[in-house]
Amino acid sequence: MDPSGDEVDADVVEFAHQLFDLARDGETERLGAYVEAGVPVELTDADGNTLLMLAAYHGHAATVQDLVKRGADVNRLNDRGQSPLAGAVFKGEDLVVSVLIGAGADPDAGQPSARATARMFGKPGLFD
Template sequence: MTDQKPELDSDTLAFVGRVFQFARMGHAEELATLFGQGLPANLRNDKGDSLLMLAAYNGQHEATRVILEAGGDPELANDRGQTPLAGAAFKGDLAMAELLLAHRAQVDGVGDGTRTALMTAAMFDRTEMVDLLLAHGANPDLRDASGQSAADMARAMGAKATPDQLDRAARKAG
């Protein structure tokens, strides 16, 4: 028995490429039709990005909703360990974060990595996102694999407001 992957013909590769473009570009109706025909909602590309990750990262709210309702896993991380919620946090997309959280995204989820969405939001000084994640129960005291908290990461990145914001939240929680 070998681990050899089957060769895909050019038509199949073109189809798969279109499906991932549908997610990136927000073609919700086309995705819904394909899911209705049996397309797996957790399809991933060569970088480990799921359809949900691509739709969420690119701010495609309706496509994200369609993928979630078709069974897209909000905890499925890409090859860099990033979850769709962390992608929304990086982008500062509050509505997307709310949508993901309403569909079972774990507020402190780390996928295959060690960074939470709160850590990502803090690093890029996304104060409104930090507030949103904290309101949903994000833990400001969690540490990544190197032992850094969200506030530590924010300071290391030169964020202006989020380090103090997180320090206040940690004192309040403690």
């Protein structure tokens, strides 16, 4: 059941998991086709991670760029208050960091912020 008490269709849940896997795996064209067909670009998993967050965290710059082009919010935080940019900094995904900054990601959003994460990992000048 979902929080409203309604039954959740198992096929819908499985489809959503497949979409999150496409983001994690960097399947840009397939994921983009689903978004084009009506899947919300801001779809979130049970932890509040968007498709963009999952693509960024797993280092898929092309997928991140495509989701941004389709309207994904580069500053949307997950349920733990983490931003896609902070996740990319944490994972050392420099190309993803560059794409997100180019798309207007805020290095001070979230907890810890991308700026604080960069300091923790010895990259204090990353956002100067």
